[in-house]
Amino acid sequence: MPRNAQGAPWVRTRLRAAPGSTVAFGVLVLVTAFLAALLPRAVEAYETDGLREAVAVAAPESTVLELKTPQPGLERPDRARANAVRPEALAAVDAQARALLPAPLRADPAESAYGVRTGKSLEALDASLPRPDGVPPRFTLATQSGLARHATVREGRLPAAGRVSLGAREVEGAVTTETARTLRLRSGSSLTLAGFPDGPLTVRITGILQPRHPQRSYWSAEPVLRTPALASFGGRPPQFYWEAGVLLAPGSAPALLGGQGEPEKYWRYAPATGRLTGADTAALVAAIASLENGPGLVRMRGAAGPLADLSTGLEQVVGSFTQTRDAIAPVVAVAVFGIAAVASVVLVMSGGLAASRRDAELALLRARGGSLRGIAGRLLAECAAPALPAAACGLLPAVLVVDGARLLPAVLGAGAVALLACAALPVRAAVAHRRPRAHRERDDLARVRPGGRRTVVELTVLVLAAGSVLTLRRRGAGGPGDLLVSAAPVLVGLVTALVLVRLYPLPLRWAAGPAGRLRGVVGFLSLARAGRSPAAVATLPLLALLTALTTAAFGGSVLTGVAVARDRAALLKTGADAAVATDGRALPTGLARAVREVAGVREVTAVGIGYASERASDESGSLPVVGVEPDSYAGLARNVGLGGFAADALRTRGGVLDAVASPSVAERLGKSPRRIVTDDGPVTVRVTAVRPRTPAVPEGEFLLVDAAGLKGSPGPSVLLAAGAGLDGKALRAAVRGAGPGLAVTLRSEERAALSDSPLQEGAERIYVWAVAAGAGYAVLALLLGLLRSAPERAALLARLRTLGITTRQGRRLLGLEALPQTLLAAGGGMAAGWATVGLLSPGIDLDRLALAGISGVTAPDAVLRADVWSLALPAAGAVLLAGAVAVAQAWWAGRRTPITHLRAGDMR
Numbered sequence: 082m083p084r085n086a087q088g089a090p091w092v093r094t095r096l097r098a099a100p101g102s103t104v105a106f107g108v109l110v111l112v113t114a115f116l117a118a119l120l121p122r123a124v125e126a127y128e129t130d131g132l133r134e135a136v137a138v139a140a141p142e143s144t145v146l147e148l149k150t151p152q153p154g155l156e157r158p159d160r161a162r163a164n165a166v167r168p169e170a171l172a173a174v175d176a177q178a179r180a181l182l183p184a185p186l187r188a189d190p191a192e193s194a195y196g197v198r199t200g201k202s203l204e205a206l207d208a209s210l211p212r213p214d215g216v217p218p219r220f221t222l223a224t225q226s227g228l229a230r231h232a233t234v235r236e237g238r239l240p241a242a243g244r245v246s247l248g249a250r251e252v253e254g255a256v257t258t259e260t261a262r263t264l265r266l267r268s269g270s271s272l273t274l275a276g277f278p279d280g281p282l283t284v285r286i287t288g289i290l291q292p293r294h295p296q297r298s299y300w301s302a303e304p305v306l307r308t309p310a311l312a313s314f315g316g317r318p319p320q321f322y323w324e325a326g327v328l329l330a331p332g333s334a335p336a337l338l339g340g341q342g343e344p345e346k347y348w349r350y351a352p353a354t355g356r357l358t359g360a361d362t363a364a365l366v367a368a369i370a371s372l373e374n375g376p377g378l379v380r381m382r383g384a385a386g387p388l389a390d391l392s393t394g395l396e397q398v399v400g401s402f403t404q405t406r407d408a409i410a411p412v413v414a415v416a417v418f419g420i421a422a423v424a425s426v427v428l429v430m431s432g433g434l435a436a437s438r439r440d441a442e443l444a445l446l447r448a449r450g451g452s453l454r455g456i457a458g459r460l461l462a463e464c465a466a467p468a469l470p471a472a473a474c475g476l477l478p479a480v481l482v483v484d485g486a487r488l489l490p491a492v493l494g495a496g497a498v499a500l501l502a503c504a505a506l507p508v509r510a511a512v513a514h515r516r517p518r519a520h521r522e523r524d525d526l527a528r529v530r531p532g533g534r535r536t537v538v539e540l541t542v543l544v545l546a547a548g549s550v551l552t553l554r555r556r557g558a559g560g561p562g563d564l565l566v567s568a569a570p571v572l573v574g575l576v577t578a579l580v581l582v583r584l585y586p587l588p589l590r591w592a593a594g595p596a597g598r599l600r601g602v603v604g605f606l607s608l609a610r611a612g613r614s615p616a617a618v619a620t621l622p623l624l625a626l627l628t629a630l631t632t633a634a635f636g637g638s639v640l641t642g643v644a645v646a647r648d649r650a651a652l653l654k655t656g657a658d659a660a661v662a663t664d665g666r667a668l669p670t671g672l673a674r675a676v677r678e679v680a681g682v683r684e685v686t687a688v689g690i691g692y693a694s695e696r697a698s699d700e701s702g703s704l705p706v707v708g709v710e711p712d713s714y715a716g717l718a719r720n721v722g723l724g725g726f727a728a729d730a731l732r733t734r735g736g737v738l739d740a741v742a743s744p745s746v747a748e749r750l751g752k753s754p755r756r757i758v759t760d761d762g763p764v765t766v767r768v769t770a771v772r773p774r775t776p777a778v779p780e781g782e783f784l785l786v787d788a789a790g791l792k793g794s795p796g797p798s799v800l801l802a803a804g805a806g807l808d809g810k811a812l813r814a815a816v817r818g819a820g821p822g823l824a825v826t827l828r829s830e831e832r833a834a835l836s837d838s839p840l841q842e843g844a845e846r847i848y849v850w851a852v853a854a855g856a857g858y859a860v861l862a863l864l865l866g867l868l869r870s871a872p873e874r875a876a877l878l879a880r881l882r883t884l885g886i887t888t889r890q891g892r893r894l895l896g897l898e899a900l901p902q903t904l905l906a907a908g909g910g911m912a913a914g915w916a917t918v919g920l921l922s923p924g925i926d927l928d929r930l931a932l933a934g935i936s937g938v939t940a941p942d943a944v945l946r947a948d949v950w951s952l953a954l955p956a957a958g959a960v961l962l963a964g965a966v967a968v969a970q971a972w973w974a975g976r977r978t979p980i981t982h983l984r985a986g987d988m989r
Contacts, residue, residue, distance in 0.1 A: 091459045092466050102435070107467035109431060109861070110502045113424045114475030116854060117494035120417055120847070122479060122486040127843020128359025128406055129485055134839055135402040136354050136395070141301035143394035146186070146372065148178055148381055149347040150389040152197075152338055159247050163335035166197045166346060168226065171331075175348050177384035182350065183368040183377055185361040191230075192298040192351035197334035198223040199342030202324060203274040206281060210264055213311065216322035218264060220274060221305055222254070222284070222342065223326060224334045231299045232257075237268030237288035242332030249336040250280055254327040255288040263309045264325055272327065276341035284327055298351035348385070352395060360487065362403050369396045405840055409930050412639065413844050414567040416851035419632030422571040423858040425501060426625040427865070432464075432505025434865055436513060443510050447517040456514070457507040464503045472499035539579045546572035553924035570917045574631035577913035578624045581905055585623075622866030626906035627913055629859035630955050634914025636852040637951025639927065640845065642944060646931035651832035656776040657721050657801040659809075660826045661816055667796035669820040676800060679815050681807040684720060686713035687797035688777045689788055693759040695749065704746065706759050707777045708788030708797070717776060717803050724772030731769075731787045739769040741785040747771045750784075757784075761794050776801055835932060844930055856955055863903070863962055874898070895967040903963035907956035918947040 096103050136144055153162040164170060175195045179188050202219035210218050229239060232255075240253035256266055266272075272284040292300045292307055300307040306326035313319040329336075337344040357365070371377035372391045382389045436443070446456055476495040480488065549569040661668075661676065668687055677685045689708040711731040719725030724741075732739045737754050747768045750757075754767045766786060775783055777799060788794065802812070809827045816823045878891045886894075922945035 092462050095463050096466060103467050106431065106435075106464075106502075107471040109428070110468045110471040110498060111475040113428060113502075114472040114495040114498040115479050116420065116424065116475075116850075117498045118476045118479035118491035119483060120420065120850075121490035121494055122483040123843065123847065123850075124413065124417070125359050125486040125490070126483050127839050127846075129357065130839035130843070131406065132357055132359055132362060132399070132402055133354040135398055136352055136357070139394075139398045141192075141296075141298040141351065142304065144352055144398055145298050145302040146182075146188075146350040146352065146391060146393040146395065147302070147347055148350070148385055148389055148391045149345050150386045152344045152346070162338055163245075163247055166334040166338065166344075168224075168331040168334075171195050171197070171226070171346060171348070174346075174385050178348055178381055179350065181377070181380045181384060183371060185357060185364055186368050186372075187353040187356055188350035189298070189353040193349060194225050194227055194299055194302075195346075195348040196224040196226055196331060197337055197344055197346050198225075198303075199337060199340075200345045201341065201343045203276045203282070203340070203342050206273040206275055207271070211323060213322065214320040216314070216320050218309075218323035218325060219312075220272060220284075221303075221324070221326045222274075222329055222337060223303070223306055224329045224331045224337075225299075225306070226331055227299070228255070228290075228328055231293055232290035233293060235289045235291050237286070239290075240287050240328070240330040240333070242330035245333050245335050247335050247338050248279070249333075250277070251283045251285065252329055252333040252336050253287045254284040254329045254333075255290050256286060256325070256327055257290050257292060257307050259308045260325045260327075261286075261289045264323060277339065282336065282340065284329070286327075290328070298349070302349050302351070346385075358485070358487075359406075362399055362406070365399055366396055366403075369393060369399070402840075405838075408926055408928070409840055409844050411567065412925060412927065412930055413847050415570055415925075416632070416636055416639070416848050418567040419571055419628070419635065420851050420854045422568070423625065423629045423632055423855055424498070426628055427858050427862050428498070428501050429505050429509075430622065430625055430862060430865060432502075433509050435506050436509040439510075440513065443514050444517075447514045453511050453515060457511045460507040460510055461503055464506050465499075468499050468502040472496070472502070542572065542579065543576055546576045550920050553921055555924070569921055570631055570635045571628055573917045573920065574628045574910075574913045575624065577631070577909050577916070578627040581627070581909045582623060585902075585905055622862050623902060623906050623909075625862030626859050626959060627909050629855040629862065630906070630910025630959070631913045631917055633852045633855035633859070633955045634910065634948075634951045635917050635921075636848045636855065638914075638918045638945055638948045639925075639930075640848050640852070641948040641951065642927050642946055643845065643931040645946070646927060646944075647832055647835045650835055650932055651828050652721060652723065653774070653779040654831045655826050655828040656723065656779050657717060657803050658805075658807050658828045659802040659812055661800040661802070662824050662826070663798045664822055664824075666822070667798060668800055669823075672800060672816070672819040672823075675815040675819050676802055676812065679802075679808055679811045681804045682802050682812075683804040684713065684717045685800065685802045686710055686717050688714065688799050688801065689791075689794055689797040690777060690799060691760045691791075691794070693757045693764075693784070695755075695757055704757070705778050705781070705783045706757075706791075707775070707783055707785050708791045708794055709777065709785055711787055714776075714785075714801075717801060720803050721776055723779060724775045726770050726772060731785060733787055733790045736765060738764055738766045738786045738790040740766045741770045741772055741775070742768045743775075743782045743784075744771055744773060746782050746784055759791065761791055764790065841930060852951075856958070859955065859959060860962060863906075863959055864966065866902075892968055892972070898967070900960075900963070903960050907960050910959070911952045911956045914952045915947050918945055921945065 153165040155162075157165075172195070175193075179190075179193075182188060199222045202221045205218050205220055207217075212218070235258055237255075240255050242253065245252065254272070256264070261267060266286055266289075268286060268289055270286040272286070274282045274284060276282075294300070295307055303326070304310070305324055306328060309323050309325035311321045312324045313321045334344075368377065372381065373393070373396075378389075378391055381391055443456060447453075472495045475498070476491060479491055479495070546569070549572055553569050659676075659682075661672065667689075673685050673687055676682060686709065691706050691708070693704045693706045695704060709731065711728040715726055715728040715731070726741055730739060730741050742750065750766070750768050752768060754765050756763055756765050764786075766784065774780070775785060777783065777785075788797070807827070807829075809825075809829065812827070813825050816825050874895055878886075878895065881891065881894070925945045927945060
């Protein structure tokens with residue numbers, strides 16, 4: 082057949098016939114593929130950041146991997162023993178052991194070190210050294226490698242060593258500036274250390290060193306080498322002495338052998354965090370277990386010796402991170418599943434609306450002999466032409482935006498979007514046209530009768546939703562792979578949609594009759610038009626709207642619950658918006674006036690905190706007694722929301738101090754007057770009010786009394802301030818001007834510190850995206866539903882205009898037509914969101930998400946509560962948008978002549 086006799090290609094013809102729809106479809110796929118590719122990468126990225134930060138901020142002595150082995154045995158010759166601890170032998174073992182570290186463990190060479198150290202500190206015999214309780218100080222000796230790279234010589238020089246033998250009793254050493262200042266050492270000083278059978282060991286101090294990075298692993302893996310510390314012997318009272326460290330030259334290690342210091346060889350490996358990822362946690366724990374007591378330890382002993390042992394606290398650090406991540410992951414999975422469900426519904430909806438729009442075309446093809454396989458194949462190619470490039474274009478920016486995550490999950494996510502987008506239209510068309518038909522029967526929403534298959538599907542969804550909700554309430558959210566539990570909010574929204582779809586035709590049928598008897602035609606026509614909408618066309622937008630609104634409401638409630646819990650935790654740590662405390666002394670005169678003048682401060686009150694015993698025989702009191710000024714303190718307590726009370730509850734009557742107590746103290750003291758012994762003398766108190774918390778003592782027991790009744794009190798030591806928008810810089814400046822030794826604590830700073838974890842920040846971003854994406858897809862679903870029937874509404878409006886309907890009536894008609902379904906979706910979305918939060922709150926744990934790593938806050942402070950704004954704002958936005966679209970369409974249709982819409986042969 083000649084080329085010009087062939088028909089035009091199907092895909093090119095269809096795409097050129099509807100370029101606007103093709104571009105819109107491609108943009109939808111691109112955005113959805115971008116989100117599907119971005120979400121797994123974002124989750125893995127914040128988990129990676131969380132793991133790296135958890136290892137980086139942990140104490141180096143907890144994360145370093147220390148391989149150590151005892152000193153060479155006495156059965157070996159002295160020369161062999163000495164050679165075994167020389168730097169060359171230790172360096173050879175270090176190279177072998179570092180290569181044997183199993184993946185994903187990697188050593189940071191800059192902060193790793195090796196050497197020989199005394200496992201037991203040695204007593205110094207020098208009388209010039211400080212002795213706090215008459216006990217001589219003790220020193221740990223270490224020949225740590227790489228000293229020149231990690232320290233700056235402030236005085237003298239680095240220690241040196243020649244060919245030191247086992248019998249040497251004089252070596253050179255260096256100490257840090259803190260050790261020199263505390264132990265009163267300088268360059269040229271000598272230390273005489275006991276513990277050797279043939280005489281003490283003399284260490285000549287040749288240099289005073291300043292550590293370059295004192296908080297890193299080289300210096301902090303064994304802090305005594307950097308900073309001396311007070312230790313104590315047991316007994317009553319305990320006796321304190323100084324523990325310090327001296328760094329010897331690496332070649333001096335043989336001199337440590339044979340003494341009572343129990344010398345040992347060690348190799349310390351600081352973990353490198355730059356290559357760790359969130360997916361490495363399981364492998365990391367397995368590698369640590371292998372090194373501590375498994376095949377990894379066997380290989381290490383092959384390099385370091387049969388008695389070598391490896392210890393680390395890294396598994397506790399990784400375990401704590403894993404617990405936090407596993408607690409947050411199910412909550413995040415709910416948001417991710419909600420986004421995925423809403424996006425899937427919108428993609429399916431776009432395919433369903435396209436199939437409905439082209440129903441007559443596809444029915445004609447089937448009537449003329451077109452096969453289902455052929456039609457579905459052409460529709461698949463037609464959808465794949467824009468969908469596949471759009472999905473690839475969505476994948477690319479997702480990979481570029483989030484770095485350091487695996488590529489495969491992103492590819493699978495974008496691929497799933499492309500597959501769903503390509504299959505929605507062919508599958509929907511194949512199902513609708515599996516049998517050829519001459520004409521399509523009407524399936525008006527108001528008259529449709531659900532069949533048996535639909536009933537079975539709805540009951541199945543109901544059973545799944547009930548099972549997921551019950552499971553979530555009983556055992557809480559499971560791991561990230563527990564999809565049924567994560568789908569609980571979506572299933573609740575789906576059940577709500579199915580119920581509303583069944584109930585929706587009833588009010589339409591009931592209202593159609595009375596509306597027909599009214600004088601105007603607008604009300605009857607709007608109800609009739611709403612009832613004649615095809616059931617399939619009306620169900621998908623409703624399902625998408627309800628799912629989106631439920632997801633947005635649930636996500637907004639989670640964010641609100643987290644914010645409330647953090648605000649509460651910050652308040653419990655501070656007691657007010659700001660707190661100024663001394664080290665036990667009285668507050669300076671004029672401080673209260675200076676703080677009151679700071680911008681944003683509304684209330685200021687000073688309190689004094691002392692202790693009392695409830696029995697005169699007690700030597701020391703343990704009950705916190707807070708002396709306050711009743712009027713100002715009661716007002717501050719009411720305003721900050723911590724145990725507000727009336728000022729009259731703190732009065733003095735006949736020598737008896739009225740008091741406000743915590744529940745446990747009130748139970749012990751009773752309601753009758755009770756004599757207690759305070760730091761300032763005995764007083765008689767009577768409990769007049771009970772409060773669980775108070776600003777001066779946010780957690781624990783307390784007893785509030787009028788400060789004027791505490792005779793001999795030294796005065797207040799804490800100043801509490803309340804005020805919205807308090808200027809922290811100005812407050813600190815005012816406090817500095819009042820005197821030294823004052824500590825300022827701000828509630829805003831404590832609040833910010835509660836959310837600086839990468840896991841928390843990442844999870845919150847996911848929920849913000851969930852709310853935003855849910856709202857966006859809700860808008861899109863609404864627009865798709867309205868635009869699908871836009872040509873029919875425009876033609877109807879044109880016909881009615883020829884019959885005399887006014888422009889104002891036309892706008893009212895289109896608005897009222899869209900109103901029933903929109904109100905149904907808005908009301909159903911609010912109900913579904915409220916029910917979802919109420920049903921799932923017992924099983925959703927927000928403690929880790931809100932307060933990861935924070936203690937002192939009770940669980941009820943971080944619970945899931947329904948947020949009114951998260952419920953009402955999306956629903957109101959949907960109603961307003963539907964009305965705006967209807968008005969805009971009526972305005973646009975009014976600008977065009979009726980002949981534009983009423984063409985000969987048009988069946989609309």
